[in-house]
Amino acid sequence: MRYWLTTLGLLFGLALSVVVVAGDDEGKSWIPSPPKAKQAANEQTQCVEPVDVMRRMHGSYLKHHRDKTMYLGIRTKQYSLVQCINCHVTENEQGEYPSIQSRNHFCNSCHEYAAVKLDCFQCHATRPEEAYENQVPMVKPEGHH
Amino acid sequence: MTDETNPNRREFIKNTAIVAGVAVAPGIFLHSVSQAKPDEHPVDNSVRWGMLIDTNKCTTGCDDCVQACNKEHGLTIEPSHRAETQPQWIRKVELKHKQTGKQTSLPVMCQHCENPPCQDVCPTGASFKREDGIVLVDKHICIGCRYCMMACPYKARSFVHETLTEQKPYSPRGKGTVESCTMCVHKVDKGENPACVTSCTHGAIVFGDLNDPNSEISQKLATEQSMALREGLKLNPGVRYQGV
Amino acid sequence: MSKHNITFEELQGNSTGFYALVGILGALVAMGLFAAYTMEHHGHVITGMDNQVVWGLPHIFAIFLILSASGVLNVASIGSVFRKAFYHPLARLSGLLAITLLVGGLVVLVLDLGRPDRLIVAMTSYNFKSIFTWNVFLYNGFIGVVGVYLWVMMDRSLQQFYRPMGLIAFIGRFILTTGTGSIFGFLVARSAYDTAILAPLFIAMSLVLGMAVFLLVLIASCVWGKRAMGIAFLERPKNLLSLFLVAVFYLITVYFITNLYVTKQHDLVYFLLASGSIYSYLFWIGYLALGTVIPLAILYHPIVGKTRNGIIAAASLVVVGGFSLLYTIIIGGQAFPLEIFSGMEVISSGFFDERAYHPYVPSVWEFMLGIGGISFAMLLTVMGMRILPFLFVPSSLSAIHLSPEEID
Numbered sequence: 135m136r137y138w139l140t141t142l143g144l145l146f147g148l149a150l151s152v153v154v155v156a157g158d159d160e161g162k163s164w165i166p167s168p169p170k171a172k173q174a175a176n177e178q179t180q181c182v183e184p185v186d187v188m189r190r191m192h193g194s195y196l197k198h199h200r201d202k203t204m205y206l207g208i209r210t211k212q213y214s215l216v217q218c219i220n221c222h223v224t225e226n227e228q229g230e231y232p233s234i235q236s237r238n239h240f241c242n243s244c245h246e247y248a249a250v251k252l253d254c255f256q257c258h259a260t261r262p263e264e265a266y267e268n269q270v271p272m273v274k275p276e277g278h279h
Numbered sequence: 280m281t282d283e284t285n286p287n288r289r290e291f292i293k294n295t296a297i298v299a300g301v302a303v304a305p306g307i308f309l310h311s312v313s314q315a316k317p318d319e320h321p322v323d324n325s326v327r328w329g330m331l332i333d334t335n336k337c338t339t340g341c342d343d344c345v346q347a348c349n350k351e352h353g354l355t356i357e358p359s360h361r362a363e364t365q366p367q368w369i370r371k372v373e374l375k376h377k378q379t380g381k382q383t384s385l386p387v388m389c390q391h392c393e394n395p396p397c398q399d400v401c402p403t404g405a406s407f408k409r410e411d412g413i414v415l416v417d418k419h420i421c422i423g424c425r426y427c428m429m430a431c432p433y434k435a436r437s438f439v440h441e442t443l444t445e446q447k448p449y450s451p452r453g454k455g456t457v458e459s460c461t462m463c464v465h466k467v468d469k470g471e472n473p474a475c476v477t478s479c480t481h482g483a484i485v486f487g488d489l490n491d492p493n494s495e496i497s498q499k500l501a502t503e504q505s506m507a508l509r510e511g512l513k514l515n516p517g518v519r520y521q522g523v
Numbered sequence: 524m525s526k527h528n529i530t531f532e533e534l535q536g537n538s539t540g541f542y543a544l545v546g547i548l549g550a551l552v553a554m555g556l557f558a559a560y561t562m563e564h565h566g567h568v569i570t571g572m573d574n575q576v577v578w579g580l581p582h583i584f585a586i587f588l589i590l591s592a593s594g595v596l597n598v599a600s601i602g603s604v605f606r607k608a609f610y611h612p613l614a615r616l617s618g619l620l621a622i623t624l625l626v627g628g629l630v631v632l633v634l635d636l637g638r639p640d641r642l643i644v645a646m647t648s649y650n651f652k653s654i655f656t657w658n659v660f661l662y663n664g665f666i667g668v669v670g671v672y673l674w675v676m677m678d679r680s681l682q683q684f685y686r687p688m689g690l691i692a693f694i695g696r697f698i699l700t701t702g703t704g705s706i707f708g709f710l711v712a713r714s715a716y717d718t719a720i721l722a723p724l725f726i727a728m729s730l731v732l733g734m735a736v737f738l739l740v741l742i743a744s745c746v747w748g749k750r751a752m753g754i755a756f757l758e759r760p761k762n763l764l765s766l767f768l769v770a771v772f773y774l775i776t777v778y779f780i781t782n783l784y785v786t787k788q789h790d791l792v793y794f795l796l797a798s799g800s801i802y803s804y805l806f807w808i809g810y811l812a813l814g815t816v817i818p819l820a821i822l823y824h825p826i827v828g829k830t831r832n833g834i835i836a837a838a839s840l841v842v843v844g845g846f847s848l849l850y851t852i853i854i855g856g857q858a859f860p861l862e863i864f865s866g867m868e869v870i871s872s873g874f875f876d877e878r879a880y881h882p883y884v885p886s887v888w889e890f891m892l893g894i895g896g897i898s899f900a901m902l903l904t905v906m907g908m909r910i911l912p913f914l915f916v917p918s919s920l921s922a923i924h925l926s927p928e929e930i931d
């Protein structure tokens with residue numbers, strides 16, 4: 135019984151991965167290239183956590199931190215969305231910031247590739263704080279209003 | 280998880296702090312550095328933030344506080360849309376006493392009730408009161424039912440009626456959720472005064488800790504006549520008025 | 524307790540008429556969904572609702588449906604709780620409508636939310652102080668209870684549970700309507716709602732609306748289903764409807780008179796009833812004349828009141844009256860400004876506090892959404908009837924309506 139279940143599970147997993155791989159090959163003619171951050175948070179880990187940890191965990195860090203900020207007024211910078219944006223969203227040569235719909239926007243570059251819908255920026259600012267203070271424009275997204 | 284005060288992070292934090300420091304516009308009044316809470320400390324109920332508005336000082340026709348609020352929180356007005364759908368966190372009201380004819384000018388915003396009806400009715404718990412008495416909306420879980428707007432006795436809340444862009448980094452706002460005066464919680468947590476308070480050149484708004492008997496606001500409340508709007512509802516708002 | 528050997532059947536669903544009905548209802552539902560999508564895409568800016576009148580036409584439709592849902596169950600309750608055998612053949616349809624109308628109302632309510640995509644939040648994150656939260660449970664619980672009630676009705680092996688379930692459903696419907704009424708009753712901020720009379724008023728309205736909707740659906744199912752039904756059969760439900768109409772009229776009179784006793788509220792009563800605003804017209808013409816006086820005249824009329832068309836007309840007018848009254852109370856109550864500064868006259872304000880009343884013009888989107896909700900309820904009803912035996916077999920009724928006195 136156990137044997138058959140395992141086999142079935144394996145077969146299912148295999149079938150799934152075939153589907154995923156096949157799905158991957160089509161229509162993904164580009165590879166995300168998130169822009170470089172302005173600076174390393176520190177030499178050892180680059181970001182505020184090691185990069186591979188950030189890749190996996192940033193969603194839960196942000197969510198955890200947002201509740202601490204909102205309900206408890208804890209305003210540490212390590213996992214703050216504003217700080218992520220401050221460091222990771224950078225200007226182009228013309229001194230303009232990418233729009234959140236663009237693949238040059240740090241967050242969107244991966245999220246669009248992974249087809250994971252981003253809800254944050256319906257409400258949150260998409261550019262670093264300094265962009266708002268100095269009224270730096272945003273590159274107008276094509277075909278959007 | 281790593282310790283958030285890890286010395287490795289200092290460099291990063293210091294740099295961002297410089298960015299933030301440059302950001303402080305000239306003329307902002309840091310009421311007391313000692314009041315600034317360390318970033319990693321949660322707020323607690325030893326403090327209750329409040330405002331005292333002296334309508335004798337508030338001037339007819341002046342709406343500096345409204346402008347400052349709109350600017351601080353990026354509340355933009357879309358001229359092509361009906362005015363009733365536009366956001367309003369603080370408004371100026373001109374009153375006339377029905378018997379005496381005495382005229383009064385005053386700003387009205389969320390009164391940061393101690394027993395907020397908006398919080399009582401909110402189905403998801405999105406409307407909440409921080410330990411220090413500031414009433415906020417958790418827009419991550421607000422479903423936009425507008426029950427809180429029905430319940431607020433001061434009509435202090437707005438519903439975001441359209442898609443927004445260009446929100447301010449410290450004042451996230453978005454379509455389909457309800458918002459109201461945050462008492463500039465992002466500034467208060469840094470030890471600064473709310474935008475309306477600093478903008479008032481007539482000195483009509485005093486901001487401070489109602490729980491601290493030595494604060495300016497407590498001293499004034501202890502010695503001078505003041506009242507709450509709709510006092511009969513016993514909501515004990517954090518915003519109080521003089522001279523109405 | 525015998526069931527008098529009434530038999531039930533499904534709707535015969537292969538006529539052109541049936542497909543046409545399903546097609547039309549389906550199209551109306553699609554229209555409602557399109558309206559909801561448009562409202563969400565553009566935001567509520569395209570509706571007539573705003574920061575002054577925050578609940579609009581969708582809420583009228585939703586509350587209409589929710590009230591009707593609880594009222595309609597009354598028919599089944601009279602059969603099981605009060606042991607009136609006459610109502611047994613109608614009990615199943617009553618239960619079905621209770622569920623479908625409630626679902627239709629809830630769909631409208633949810634699609635009007637600013638963030639309908641966060642329905643899951645509403646279902647998982649609760650604030651137990653909120654009457655809204657309690658209503659989420661009440662609504663779900665009600666659907667469950669009525670579902671079990673229907674099951675017990677249909678499964679003869681469970682006959683011993685028929686009466687207890689009937690009692691539970693009966694209590695459930697009162698709690699449900701009280702809950703809906705309390706959504707407004709707790710709003711101390713607004714003069715129009717700050718009164719204890721709203722809950723009984725809503726209960727009485729639910730009886731009226733439920734009975735009217737029930738009569739309309741019953742007659743439609745007989746006429747369109749080509750199922751024979753003597754007019755005498757409508758006699759009792761129709762008499763109940765008149766009785767409930769009088770009850771609502773009594774409570775609404777109390778509502779305004781108690782408001783008149785509170786001096787502060789004179790302005791509100793004046794505004795709603797005498798100012799010449801849309802609400803005065805809706806009240807006097809929509810609710811009182813069309814929705815109460817004329818239906819009562821029809822129902823008590825010795826000749827017209829005994830015709831099928833007379834009853835259809837009366838029930839339809841009652842629905843119109845119900846809408847008018849809900850509109851007057853819910854929209855009118857918001858249009859009337861808050862009294863924030865007592866003893867003061869507001870000369871000017873950046874947020875319209877100076878207005879004598881707040882205007883509200885519903886948009887076509889809100890209307891489409893509301894119609895979509897009603898259509899969805901009707902579509903579910905028709906499907907339900909098609910799949911399960913909800914309709915009594917007319918020939919099995921003869922014993923009842925020929926000698927109604929003997930049955931009780």
Ligand code: SF4
Binds near residue numbers: 391430432434
């Ligand atoms: S004034 Fe209104 S929004 Fe502010 S806390 Fe009181 S009830 Fe809530």
Ligand code: SF4
Binds near residue numbers: 404406
């Ligand atoms: S609109 Fe949002 S904050 Fe207001 S009651 Fe509904 S969920 Fe709560």
